Amino acid sequence: MTPSGLLVPSLTMLPMRYTDTRGLANGLQFDDVRAGGAAALAGPAFTDVLIKGLAPGGGLFVPESVPALTLEEILALAGLPYATRAARIFAKWKLDLPSETVETLLAEAYGDNFDVSEVAPLREVRPGMHVLELWHGPTAAFKDMALQVMPRLFGAALEARAEPGASIPDYLVLVATSGDTGKAALEGFAGRPHTRIAVFYPRQGVSELQRRQMVTQGGANVAVFGVEGNFDDCQSAVKAAFNDPDFNAQLLRRHNVKLTSANSINWGRLLPQVIYYVSAYADLAASGAVSAGEAVDFCVPTGNFGNILAGYYAKRMGVPIARLICASNENRVLADFLETGIYDLSGRVFVNTPSPSMDILISSNLERALFELAGAASVRHWMEQLRQTGSFSVDAETFARLSDLFAGGFVSNSETLRTIARVHGEEGYLLDPHSAVAWRLAETMREDRALVVVGTAHWAKFGADVLRALEGRQPDDPLPVGLLEHPGKMLAKILELAPGESVPRALSDLEGRPVRFDETIAGTAEAVEAAVARSLG
Numbered sequence: 001m002t003p004s005g006l007l008v009p010s011l012t013m014l015p016m017r018y019t020d021t022r023g024l025a026n027g028l029q030f031d032d033v034r035a036g037g038a039a040a041l042a043g044p045a046f047t048d049v050l051i052k053g054l055a056p057g058g059g060l061f062v063p064e065s066v067p068a069l070t071l072e073e074i075l076a077l078a079g080l081p082y083a084t085r086a087a088r089i090f091a092k093w094k095l096d097l098p099s100e101t102v103e104t105l106l107a108e109a110y111g112d113n114f115d116v117s118e119v120a121p122l123r124e125v126r127p128g129m130h131v132l133e134l135w136h137g138p139t140a141a142f143k144d145m146a147l148q149v150m151p152r153l154f155g156a157a158l159e160a161r162a163e164p165g166a167s168i169p170d171y172l173v174l175v176a177t178s179g180d181t182g183k184a185a186l187e188g189f190a191g192r193p194h195t196r197i198a199v200f201y202p203r204q205g206v207s208e209l210q211r212r213q214m215v216t217q218g219g220a221n222v223a224v225f226g227v228e229g230n231f232d233d234c235q236s237a238v239k240a241a242f243n244d245p246d247f248n249a250q251l252l253r254r255h256n257v258k259l260t261s262a263n264s265i266n267w268g269r270l271l272p273q274v275i276y277y278v279s280a281y282a283d284l285a286a287s288g289a290v291s292a293g294e295a296v297d298f299c300v301p302t303g304n305f306g307n308i309l310a311g312y313y314a315k316r317m318g319v320p321i322a323r324l325i326c327a328s329n330e331n332r333v334l335a336d337f338l339e340t341g342i343y344d345l346s347g348r349v350f351v352n353t354p355s356p357s358m359d360i361l362i363s364s365n366l367e368r369a370l371f372e373l374a375g376a377a378s379v380r381h382w383m384e385q386l387r388q389t390g391s392f393s394v395d396a397e398t399f400a401r402l403s404d405l406f407a408g409g410f411v412s413n414s415e416t417l418r419t420i421a422r423v424h425g426e427e428g429y430l431l432d433p434h435s436a437v438a439w440r441l442a443e444t445m446r447e448d449r450a451l452v453v454v455g456t457a458h459w460a461k462f463g464a465d466v467l468r469a470l471e472g473r474q475p476d477d478p479l480p481v482g483l484l485e486h487p488g489k490m491l492a493k494i495l496e497l498a499p500g501e502s503v504p505r506a507l508s509d510l511e512g513r514p515v516r517f518d519e520t521i522a523g524t525a526e527a528v529e530a531a532v533a534r535s536l537g
Protein backbone atom coordinates (compact mmCIF):
# COMPACT_ATOMS: atom_id res chain seq x y z
CA MET A 1 0.00 0.00 0.00
CA THR A 2 1.29 3.45 -0.87
CA PRO A 3 1.56 6.04 1.86
CA SER A 4 -1.07 8.14 0.14
CA GLY A 5 -3.49 5.23 0.50
CA LEU A 6 -3.19 5.24 4.26
CA LEU A 7 -5.78 7.10 6.18
CA VAL A 8 -3.61 9.05 8.58
CA PRO A 9 -5.68 11.44 10.64
CA SER A 10 -4.00 14.78 11.17
CA LEU A 11 -3.06 15.64 14.71
CA THR A 12 -5.99 18.02 15.03
CA MET A 13 -8.41 15.19 14.29
CA LEU A 14 -7.23 13.00 17.14
CA PRO A 15 -9.91 12.75 19.81
CA MET A 16 -9.38 14.01 23.35
CA ARG A 17 -8.24 11.20 25.65
CA TYR A 18 -9.19 10.75 29.28
CA THR A 19 -7.39 9.55 32.34
CA ASP A 20 -8.84 9.07 35.83
CA THR A 21 -8.56 10.84 39.15
CA ARG A 22 -6.93 7.90 40.93
CA GLY A 23 -4.57 6.88 38.15
CA LEU A 24 -5.92 3.33 38.21
CA ALA A 25 -7.75 2.92 34.90
CA ASN A 26 -6.64 -0.14 32.95
CA GLY A 27 -4.51 -1.04 35.94
CA LEU A 28 -1.94 1.54 34.80
CA GLN A 29 -0.33 4.10 37.03
CA PHE A 30 -0.66 7.01 34.64
CA ASP A 31 1.43 9.14 37.00
CA ASP A 32 4.36 6.86 36.44
CA VAL A 33 3.88 6.56 32.70
CA ARG A 34 4.03 10.33 32.44
CA ALA A 35 6.94 10.75 34.77
CA GLY A 36 8.91 8.37 32.57
CA GLY A 37 8.13 10.54 29.56
CA ALA A 38 6.83 7.50 27.70
CA ALA A 39 4.46 8.11 24.83
CA ALA A 40 1.09 7.95 26.55
CA LEU A 41 -0.79 4.74 26.07
CA ALA A 42 -4.00 6.06 24.61
CA GLY A 43 -6.66 6.37 27.29
CA PRO A 44 -10.36 6.15 26.52
CA ALA A 45 -12.04 8.81 24.36
CA PHE A 46 -15.35 10.59 25.00
CA THR A 47 -17.83 7.89 23.95
CA ASP A 48 -16.14 5.30 26.14
CA VAL A 49 -16.09 7.63 29.12
CA LEU A 50 -19.74 8.52 28.54
CA ILE A 51 -20.91 4.90 28.41
CA LYS A 52 -18.73 3.70 31.32
CA GLY A 53 -19.57 6.59 33.66
CA LEU A 54 -17.23 5.61 36.48
CA ALA A 55 -13.57 4.81 35.81
CA PRO A 56 -12.30 1.30 36.63
CA GLY A 57 -10.78 1.44 40.10
CA GLY A 58 -13.43 3.78 41.46
CA GLY A 59 -12.05 7.13 40.28
CA LEU A 60 -13.62 9.64 37.94
CA PHE A 61 -12.67 10.28 34.33
CA VAL A 62 -10.82 13.54 33.67
CA PRO A 63 -9.52 14.95 30.38
CA GLU A 64 -5.81 14.58 29.67
CA SER A 65 -5.67 18.26 28.80
CA VAL A 66 -7.99 21.25 28.71
CA PRO A 67 -8.40 22.98 25.33
CA ALA A 68 -8.05 26.75 25.11
CA LEU A 69 -10.38 29.41 23.76
CA THR A 70 -8.92 32.79 22.87
CA LEU A 71 -10.66 35.88 24.17
CA GLU A 72 -11.65 36.68 20.57
CA GLU A 73 -13.26 33.26 20.20
CA ILE A 74 -15.20 33.80 23.44
CA LEU A 75 -16.40 37.29 22.51
CA ALA A 76 -17.42 36.07 19.04
CA LEU A 77 -20.04 33.80 20.65
CA ALA A 78 -22.26 36.76 21.57
CA GLY A 79 -25.17 37.06 19.19
CA LEU A 80 -24.98 33.42 18.10
CA PRO A 81 -27.73 30.95 18.99
CA TYR A 82 -26.94 29.01 22.17
CA ALA A 83 -26.71 25.71 20.24
CA THR A 84 -24.06 27.22 17.96
CA ARG A 85 -22.10 28.49 20.95
CA ALA A 86 -22.30 24.96 22.35
CA ALA A 87 -21.08 23.43 19.09
CA ARG A 88 -18.06 25.75 18.94
CA ILE A 89 -17.08 24.90 22.50
CA PHE A 90 -17.68 21.17 22.03
CA ALA A 91 -15.50 21.24 18.89
CA LYS A 92 -12.55 22.23 21.08
CA TRP A 93 -13.06 19.10 23.19
CA LYS A 94 -12.61 16.80 20.17
CA LEU A 95 -15.27 14.17 20.76
CA ASP A 96 -14.85 10.86 18.94
CA LEU A 97 -18.17 11.46 17.16
CA PRO A 98 -18.71 13.12 13.77
CA SER A 99 -19.01 16.86 14.26
CA GLU A 100 -22.20 17.01 12.16
CA THR A 101 -23.80 14.51 14.54
CA VAL A 102 -22.79 16.55 17.57
CA GLU A 103 -24.06 19.76 15.98
CA THR A 104 -27.42 18.20 15.12
CA LEU A 105 -27.86 16.82 18.64
CA LEU A 106 -26.93 20.14 20.25
CA ALA A 107 -29.45 21.96 18.05
CA GLU A 108 -32.16 19.52 19.20
CA ALA A 109 -31.09 19.71 22.84
CA TYR A 110 -31.11 23.51 23.01
CA GLY A 111 -34.13 24.20 20.80
CA ASP A 112 -37.75 25.05 21.53
CA ASN A 113 -37.81 22.63 24.46
CA PHE A 114 -36.50 25.73 26.30
CA ASP A 115 -39.05 28.45 26.98
CA VAL A 116 -36.79 31.35 25.93
CA SER A 117 -34.76 31.53 22.72
CA GLU A 118 -31.59 32.57 24.61
CA VAL A 119 -31.73 29.22 26.51
CA ALA A 120 -29.52 30.54 29.36
CA PRO A 121 -30.26 34.27 29.69
CA LEU A 122 -28.55 36.70 32.04
CA ARG A 123 -30.59 39.17 34.06
CA GLU A 124 -29.01 42.16 35.78
CA VAL A 125 -31.09 42.06 38.93
CA ARG A 126 -29.10 44.68 40.82
CA PRO A 127 -26.37 46.89 39.34
CA GLY A 128 -23.33 44.63 38.90
CA MET A 129 -25.19 41.52 40.14
CA HIS A 130 -26.45 39.30 37.36
CA VAL A 131 -28.47 36.10 37.59
CA LEU A 132 -27.68 33.41 35.01
CA GLU A 133 -31.05 31.69 34.60
CA LEU A 134 -30.43 28.00 34.00
CA TRP A 135 -34.02 26.90 34.56
CA HIS A 136 -35.74 27.58 31.26
CA GLY A 137 -35.65 23.92 30.20
CA PRO A 138 -38.49 21.37 30.20
CA THR A 139 -38.25 20.52 33.93
CA ALA A 140 -37.53 24.06 35.23
CA ALA A 141 -34.23 23.14 36.90
CA PHE A 142 -30.60 23.49 35.80
CA LYS A 143 -30.19 19.70 35.43
CA ASP A 144 -31.83 20.15 32.01
CA MET A 145 -28.76 22.03 30.75
CA ALA A 146 -26.87 18.72 30.83
CA LEU A 147 -29.65 16.14 30.70
CA GLN A 148 -31.11 17.45 27.46
CA VAL A 149 -27.73 16.77 25.83
CA MET A 150 -26.24 13.75 27.55
CA PRO A 151 -28.93 11.17 26.59
CA ARG A 152 -28.69 12.24 22.95
CA LEU A 153 -24.92 11.83 22.98
CA PHE A 154 -25.34 8.51 24.77
CA GLY A 155 -27.51 7.14 21.96
CA ALA A 156 -25.05 8.39 19.34
CA ALA A 157 -22.14 6.85 21.27
CA LEU A 158 -23.87 3.44 21.39
CA GLU A 159 -24.49 3.53 17.65
CA ALA A 160 -20.95 4.68 16.90
CA ARG A 161 -19.41 1.92 18.97
CA ALA A 162 -21.65 -0.92 17.79
CA GLU A 163 -20.02 -3.70 15.78
CA PRO A 164 -21.30 -3.60 12.20
CA GLY A 165 -24.24 -5.98 11.91
CA ALA A 166 -24.36 -6.82 15.63
CA SER A 167 -27.40 -5.88 17.68
CA ILE A 168 -26.91 -3.11 20.22
CA PRO A 169 -28.03 -4.10 23.72
CA ASP A 170 -30.43 -1.67 25.35
CA TYR A 171 -29.08 0.33 28.24
CA LEU A 172 -31.30 0.77 31.28
CA VAL A 173 -30.57 3.94 33.23
CA LEU A 174 -31.26 3.33 36.94
CA VAL A 175 -31.86 6.51 38.93
CA ALA A 176 -32.49 7.11 42.62
CA THR A 177 -33.61 10.70 42.97
CA SER A 178 -34.37 13.21 45.69
CA GLY A 179 -36.21 15.37 43.19
CA ASP A 180 -34.73 17.37 40.31
CA THR A 181 -32.50 14.73 38.74
CA GLY A 182 -35.24 12.13 38.32
CA LYS A 183 -37.52 14.33 36.27
CA ALA A 184 -34.70 15.85 34.22
CA ALA A 185 -33.33 12.36 33.43
CA LEU A 186 -36.82 11.10 32.48
CA GLU A 187 -37.35 14.06 30.19
CA GLY A 188 -33.89 13.56 28.65
CA PHE A 189 -34.10 9.80 28.06
CA ALA A 190 -37.81 9.49 27.14
CA GLY A 191 -38.13 8.19 23.59
CA ARG A 192 -34.37 7.88 23.01
CA PRO A 193 -33.26 4.83 21.02
CA HIS A 194 -31.43 1.91 22.70
CA THR A 195 -32.16 3.27 26.18
CA ARG A 196 -34.72 2.77 28.90
CA ILE A 197 -34.98 4.53 32.21
CA ALA A 198 -36.35 3.51 35.62
CA VAL A 199 -36.58 6.20 38.31
CA PHE A 200 -37.04 5.50 42.02
CA TYR A 201 -38.07 8.31 44.35
CA PRO A 202 -38.63 8.25 48.14
CA ARG A 203 -42.30 8.57 49.14
CA GLN A 204 -41.10 10.60 52.12
CA GLY A 205 -38.76 13.07 50.52
CA VAL A 206 -40.00 14.72 47.33
CA SER A 207 -42.56 17.49 47.08
CA GLU A 208 -45.99 16.80 45.63
CA LEU A 209 -45.12 18.93 42.62
CA GLN A 210 -41.91 16.96 42.02
CA ARG A 211 -43.79 13.68 42.42
CA ARG A 212 -46.41 14.74 39.89
CA GLN A 213 -43.72 15.84 37.44
CA MET A 214 -42.34 12.30 37.51
CA VAL A 215 -45.47 10.12 37.64
CA THR A 216 -47.04 11.90 34.66
CA GLN A 217 -43.96 11.43 32.45
CA GLY A 218 -44.72 10.29 28.89
CA GLY A 219 -42.69 7.87 26.76
CA ALA A 220 -42.74 4.11 26.14
CA ASN A 221 -39.24 3.50 27.55
CA VAL A 222 -39.77 5.01 31.01
CA ALA A 223 -40.89 3.67 34.41
CA VAL A 224 -41.26 5.44 37.76
CA PHE A 225 -41.62 3.89 41.22
CA GLY A 226 -42.18 5.33 44.67
CA VAL A 227 -40.07 3.71 47.40
CA GLU A 228 -41.18 3.48 51.03
CA GLY A 229 -38.91 5.53 53.29
CA ASN A 230 -36.55 8.48 52.83
CA PHE A 231 -33.91 9.22 50.18
CA ASP A 232 -31.20 7.19 51.94
CA ASP A 233 -33.41 4.07 51.93
CA CYS A 234 -34.23 4.62 48.28
CA GLN A 235 -30.63 5.23 47.24
CA SER A 236 -29.26 2.22 49.15
CA ALA A 237 -31.83 -0.12 47.59
CA VAL A 238 -31.09 1.12 44.07
CA LYS A 239 -27.33 0.95 44.63
CA ALA A 240 -27.57 -2.61 45.91
CA ALA A 241 -29.55 -3.67 42.83
CA PHE A 242 -27.09 -1.88 40.57
CA ASN A 243 -24.16 -3.75 42.13
CA ASP A 244 -25.85 -7.18 42.24
CA PRO A 245 -23.92 -9.36 39.72
CA ASP A 246 -26.70 -11.97 39.46
CA PHE A 247 -29.26 -9.33 38.67
CA ASN A 248 -27.00 -7.78 36.03
CA ALA A 249 -26.36 -11.18 34.43
CA GLN A 250 -30.08 -11.98 34.40
CA LEU A 251 -30.98 -8.69 32.70
CA LEU A 252 -28.46 -9.30 29.98
CA ARG A 253 -29.52 -12.92 29.42
CA ARG A 254 -33.27 -12.45 29.52
CA HIS A 255 -33.70 -8.94 28.13
CA ASN A 256 -30.40 -8.06 26.39
CA VAL A 257 -30.22 -5.06 28.74
CA LYS A 258 -27.22 -3.52 30.51
CA LEU A 259 -27.46 -1.21 33.51
CA THR A 260 -26.00 2.26 33.59
CA SER A 261 -26.44 5.39 35.69
CA ALA A 262 -26.77 8.99 34.59
CA ASN A 263 -25.49 10.69 37.72
CA SER A 264 -23.52 13.87 37.86
CA ILE A 265 -20.13 12.20 38.08
CA ASN A 266 -20.50 11.22 34.40
CA TRP A 267 -18.25 13.45 32.28
CA GLY A 268 -21.09 13.56 29.75
CA ARG A 269 -23.05 15.64 32.24
CA LEU A 270 -20.18 17.92 33.11
CA LEU A 271 -19.10 18.98 29.64
CA PRO A 272 -22.43 20.60 28.63
CA GLN A 273 -22.26 22.69 31.80
CA VAL A 274 -19.01 24.35 30.71
CA ILE A 275 -20.91 26.03 27.86
CA TYR A 276 -23.03 28.41 29.93
CA TYR A 277 -20.05 29.90 31.74
CA VAL A 278 -18.42 30.76 28.42
CA SER A 279 -21.71 31.92 26.97
CA ALA A 280 -22.48 34.13 30.00
CA TYR A 281 -19.11 35.84 29.73
CA ALA A 282 -19.70 36.57 26.03
CA ASP A 283 -23.08 38.11 26.91
CA LEU A 284 -21.62 40.20 29.75
CA ALA A 285 -18.96 41.61 27.48
CA ALA A 286 -21.43 42.26 24.65
CA SER A 287 -23.74 44.18 26.99
CA GLY A 288 -20.89 46.33 28.26
CA ALA A 289 -21.24 45.00 31.81
CA VAL A 290 -17.53 44.12 31.63
CA SER A 291 -14.86 45.29 29.23
CA ALA A 292 -13.27 42.57 27.08
CA GLY A 293 -10.96 40.48 29.22
CA GLU A 294 -12.07 41.98 32.56
CA ALA A 295 -12.55 39.25 35.16
CA VAL A 296 -15.88 38.35 36.79
CA ASP A 297 -16.90 36.29 39.82
CA PHE A 298 -19.44 33.46 39.69
CA CYS A 299 -21.35 32.38 42.79
CA VAL A 300 -22.75 28.85 42.46
CA PRO A 301 -25.31 27.05 44.66
CA THR A 302 -23.44 23.81 45.22
CA GLY A 303 -24.30 20.24 46.15
CA ASN A 304 -22.28 17.63 44.31
CA PHE A 305 -19.73 20.21 43.04
CA GLY A 306 -20.63 19.50 39.41
CA ASN A 307 -21.90 22.93 38.41
CA ILE A 308 -19.04 24.87 39.98
CA LEU A 309 -16.48 22.40 38.61
CA ALA A 310 -17.72 23.16 35.10
CA GLY A 311 -16.94 26.80 35.95
CA TYR A 312 -13.43 25.75 36.84
CA TYR A 313 -12.96 24.04 33.45
CA ALA A 314 -14.37 27.15 31.73
CA LYS A 315 -11.74 29.20 33.52
CA ARG A 316 -9.05 26.76 32.41
CA MET A 317 -10.34 27.16 28.83
CA GLY A 318 -9.71 30.88 29.09
CA VAL A 319 -12.87 32.55 30.42
CA PRO A 320 -11.77 35.53 32.58
CA ILE A 321 -13.08 34.33 35.95
CA ALA A 322 -11.60 35.75 39.15
CA ARG A 323 -13.33 33.76 41.88
CA LEU A 324 -15.64 30.77 41.85
CA ILE A 325 -17.71 31.17 45.01
CA CYS A 326 -19.09 27.90 46.33
CA ALA A 327 -22.38 28.50 48.15
CA SER A 328 -23.61 25.87 50.63
CA ASN A 329 -26.70 25.61 52.77
CA GLU A 330 -26.63 24.27 56.35
CA ASN A 331 -25.02 21.09 55.04
CA ARG A 332 -21.81 23.09 55.04
CA VAL A 333 -19.08 20.49 54.61
CA LEU A 334 -17.75 22.24 51.47
CA ALA A 335 -17.78 25.70 53.06
CA ASP A 336 -15.77 24.33 55.97
CA PHE A 337 -13.39 22.52 53.62
CA LEU A 338 -12.67 25.65 51.61
CA GLU A 339 -12.05 27.55 54.84
CA THR A 340 -9.82 24.98 56.58
CA GLY A 341 -8.55 22.48 54.02
CA ILE A 342 -10.09 19.70 56.11
CA TYR A 343 -12.93 17.65 54.66
CA ASP A 344 -14.53 16.18 57.73
CA LEU A 345 -17.68 14.07 57.76
CA SER A 346 -17.32 12.79 61.31
CA GLY A 347 -20.04 14.04 63.60
CA ARG A 348 -21.92 15.71 60.79
CA VAL A 349 -25.64 15.09 60.60
CA PHE A 350 -27.63 15.53 57.45
CA VAL A 351 -29.85 18.61 57.75
CA ASN A 352 -33.07 19.10 55.80
CA THR A 353 -33.10 22.53 54.19
CA PRO A 354 -35.30 24.58 51.83
CA SER A 355 -32.70 23.80 49.10
CA PRO A 356 -32.87 19.98 49.01
CA SER A 357 -30.82 19.59 45.81
CA MET A 358 -27.82 20.89 47.77
CA ASP A 359 -28.40 18.59 50.76
CA ILE A 360 -25.35 16.44 50.31
CA LEU A 361 -22.47 15.37 52.53
CA ILE A 362 -20.19 13.66 50.03
CA SER A 363 -19.59 15.95 47.05
CA SER A 364 -18.35 13.43 44.50
CA ASN A 365 -17.10 15.91 41.92
CA LEU A 366 -14.72 17.55 44.37
CA GLU A 367 -12.44 14.63 43.59
CA ARG A 368 -11.94 16.03 40.08
CA ALA A 369 -10.88 19.43 41.41
CA LEU A 370 -8.46 17.76 43.82
CA PHE A 371 -6.98 15.77 40.96
CA GLU A 372 -6.46 18.88 38.86
CA LEU A 373 -4.73 20.65 41.75
CA ALA A 374 -2.72 17.84 43.33
CA GLY A 375 -2.60 14.79 41.03
CA ALA A 376 -3.71 11.17 41.25
CA ALA A 377 -1.35 10.00 43.99
CA SER A 378 -2.69 12.58 46.45
CA VAL A 379 -6.29 11.83 45.50
CA ARG A 380 -5.76 8.10 46.14
CA HIS A 381 -4.34 8.91 49.55
CA TRP A 382 -7.12 11.34 50.54
CA MET A 383 -9.95 9.12 49.33
CA GLU A 384 -8.52 6.21 51.29
CA GLN A 385 -8.32 8.40 54.41
CA LEU A 386 -11.88 9.54 53.88
CA ARG A 387 -13.03 5.94 53.62
CA GLN A 388 -11.16 4.82 56.71
CA THR A 389 -11.54 7.80 59.04
CA GLY A 390 -14.31 9.98 57.63
CA SER A 391 -11.97 12.88 56.96
CA PHE A 392 -8.89 14.06 55.08
CA SER A 393 -6.76 17.14 55.14
CA VAL A 394 -5.01 18.60 52.09
CA ASP A 395 -1.38 19.80 52.18
CA ALA A 396 -0.51 23.50 52.42
CA GLU A 397 0.41 23.83 48.76
CA THR A 398 -2.86 22.32 47.54
CA PHE A 399 -4.78 24.45 50.02
CA ALA A 400 -3.13 27.59 48.67
CA ARG A 401 -4.08 26.64 45.10
CA LEU A 402 -7.62 25.78 46.18
CA SER A 403 -8.03 29.13 47.96
CA ASP A 404 -6.76 30.91 44.89
CA LEU A 405 -9.53 29.44 42.74
CA PHE A 406 -12.46 28.97 45.06
CA ALA A 407 -14.07 30.90 47.88
CA GLY A 408 -16.87 29.47 49.96
CA GLY A 409 -19.49 30.08 52.59
CA PHE A 410 -22.91 28.94 53.76
CA VAL A 411 -26.33 30.41 54.40
CA SER A 412 -28.77 29.24 57.08
CA ASN A 413 -32.30 28.06 56.40
CA SER A 414 -33.98 31.10 57.90
CA GLU A 415 -31.58 33.50 56.14
CA THR A 416 -32.43 31.78 52.85
CA LEU A 417 -36.14 32.48 53.26
CA ARG A 418 -35.52 36.07 54.40
CA THR A 419 -33.39 36.59 51.28
CA ILE A 420 -36.19 35.41 48.99
CA ALA A 421 -38.62 37.90 50.57
CA ARG A 422 -36.12 40.77 50.68
CA VAL A 423 -34.87 40.43 47.08
CA HIS A 424 -38.45 40.16 45.90
CA GLY A 425 -39.28 43.36 47.81
CA GLU A 426 -36.16 45.27 46.79
CA GLU A 427 -35.66 44.14 43.21
CA GLY A 428 -38.98 42.60 42.18
CA TYR A 429 -37.15 39.35 41.40
CA LEU A 430 -38.30 36.05 42.84
CA LEU A 431 -35.49 33.59 43.63
CA ASP A 432 -35.91 29.89 44.32
CA PRO A 433 -34.29 28.72 47.60
CA HIS A 434 -31.16 27.30 45.88
CA SER A 435 -30.47 30.48 43.94
CA ALA A 436 -31.27 32.48 47.09
CA VAL A 437 -28.45 30.74 48.98
CA ALA A 438 -26.02 31.84 46.27
CA TRP A 439 -27.48 35.35 46.09
CA ARG A 440 -27.12 35.89 49.83
CA LEU A 441 -23.55 34.63 49.94
CA ALA A 442 -22.71 36.75 46.88
CA GLU A 443 -24.01 39.85 48.69
CA THR A 444 -21.76 39.23 51.66
CA MET A 445 -18.66 38.31 49.62
CA ARG A 446 -18.91 40.81 46.81
CA GLU A 447 -15.77 42.57 45.67
CA ASP A 448 -15.36 45.44 43.27
CA ARG A 449 -16.14 43.53 40.07
CA ALA A 450 -19.12 42.17 38.16
CA LEU A 451 -20.67 39.10 39.72
CA VAL A 452 -22.89 36.35 38.31
CA VAL A 453 -25.20 34.42 40.62
CA VAL A 454 -25.97 31.07 39.01
CA GLY A 455 -29.75 30.54 39.22
CA THR A 456 -30.53 26.83 39.30
CA ALA A 457 -34.30 26.42 39.59
CA HIS A 458 -37.55 28.22 38.87
CA TRP A 459 -39.15 29.29 42.16
CA ALA A 460 -42.34 27.37 41.40
CA LYS A 461 -40.53 24.04 41.89
CA PHE A 462 -40.06 24.87 45.56
CA GLY A 463 -43.37 26.60 46.21
CA ALA A 464 -43.79 25.62 49.86
CA ASP A 465 -40.68 27.46 51.03
CA VAL A 466 -41.20 30.35 48.63
CA LEU A 467 -44.67 30.81 50.12
CA ARG A 468 -43.27 30.62 53.65
CA ALA A 469 -40.68 33.23 52.65
CA LEU A 470 -43.19 35.64 51.13
CA GLU A 471 -45.47 35.29 54.18
CA GLY A 472 -42.56 35.97 56.53
CA ARG A 473 -42.72 32.48 58.05
CA GLN A 474 -39.91 30.27 59.39
CA PRO A 475 -38.57 27.27 57.41
CA ASP A 476 -40.42 24.63 59.44
CA ASP A 477 -43.70 26.50 59.88
CA PRO A 478 -46.73 24.42 58.93
CA LEU A 479 -48.68 25.58 55.89
CA PRO A 480 -52.49 25.80 55.71
CA VAL A 481 -54.10 22.38 55.30
CA GLY A 482 -54.49 21.26 51.70
CA LEU A 483 -51.77 23.40 50.12
CA LEU A 484 -49.01 20.79 50.19
CA GLU A 485 -51.24 18.24 48.48
CA HIS A 486 -52.32 20.70 45.79
CA PRO A 487 -49.42 22.39 44.03
CA GLY A 488 -51.88 24.35 41.89
CA LYS A 489 -53.41 26.02 44.94
CA MET A 490 -49.98 26.70 46.40
CA LEU A 491 -48.79 28.40 43.21
CA ALA A 492 -52.00 30.46 43.01
CA LYS A 493 -51.39 31.65 46.56
CA ILE A 494 -47.82 32.70 45.69
CA LEU A 495 -49.03 34.58 42.61
CA GLU A 496 -51.37 36.59 44.87
CA LEU A 497 -48.30 37.76 46.79
CA ALA A 498 -46.09 38.15 43.71
CA PRO A 499 -48.53 39.30 41.03
CA GLY A 500 -45.93 40.04 38.33
CA GLU A 501 -44.67 36.45 38.29
CA SER A 502 -45.73 33.51 36.15
CA VAL A 503 -45.43 29.74 36.31
CA PRO A 504 -43.89 27.76 33.41
CA ARG A 505 -46.50 25.71 31.57
CA ALA A 506 -44.68 22.46 32.40
CA LEU A 507 -45.45 23.11 36.08
CA SER A 508 -48.85 24.81 35.90
CA ASP A 509 -50.84 22.06 34.20
CA LEU A 510 -49.52 19.13 36.26
CA GLU A 511 -52.71 18.49 38.23
CA GLY A 512 -54.63 17.96 35.01
CA ARG A 513 -52.25 15.38 33.58
CA PRO A 514 -52.96 11.65 33.92
CA VAL A 515 -50.87 9.72 36.44
CA ARG A 516 -49.08 6.88 34.64
CA PHE A 517 -47.12 5.42 37.55
CA ASP A 518 -48.66 5.01 40.98
CA GLU A 519 -46.81 1.96 42.33
CA THR A 520 -44.97 2.13 45.66
CA ILE A 521 -42.44 -0.60 46.48
CA ALA A 522 -40.46 -1.59 49.57
CA GLY A 523 -37.04 -0.04 50.09
CA THR A 524 -35.05 -3.22 49.37
CA ALA A 525 -32.80 -4.38 46.53
CA GLU A 526 -35.18 -7.32 45.85
CA ALA A 527 -38.13 -4.97 45.43
CA VAL A 528 -36.13 -2.72 43.09
CA GLU A 529 -34.99 -5.72 41.04
CA ALA A 530 -38.52 -7.09 40.77
CA ALA A 531 -39.81 -3.66 39.72
CA VAL A 532 -37.17 -3.35 37.01
CA ALA A 533 -37.98 -6.86 35.72
CA ARG A 534 -41.71 -6.01 35.60
CA SER A 535 -41.00 -2.81 33.69
CA LEU A 536 -39.12 -4.80 31.04
CA GLY A 537 -42.12 -7.14 30.59
Ligand SMILES: *Cc1c(COP(=O)(O)O)cnc(C)c1O
Nearest residue numbers: 180302303304305306307357456
Ligand atom coordinates in the same frame (compact mmCIF):
# COMPACT_ATOMS: atom_id res chain seq x y z
C1 LIG B 1 -28.50 19.73 41.41
C2 LIG B 1 -28.83 21.11 41.86
C3 LIG B 1 -27.88 21.92 42.53
C4 LIG B 1 -26.49 21.43 42.87
O1 LIG B 1 -25.66 21.29 41.75
P1 LIG B 1 -24.30 20.43 41.87
O2 LIG B 1 -23.84 20.31 40.47
O3 LIG B 1 -24.71 19.11 42.47
O4 LIG B 1 -23.38 21.18 42.74
C5 LIG B 1 -28.27 23.20 42.89
N1 LIG B 1 -29.53 23.65 42.66
C6 LIG B 1 -30.46 22.90 42.04
C7 LIG B 1 -31.83 23.45 41.85
C8 LIG B 1 -30.15 21.61 41.62
O5 LIG B 1 -31.09 20.86 41.01
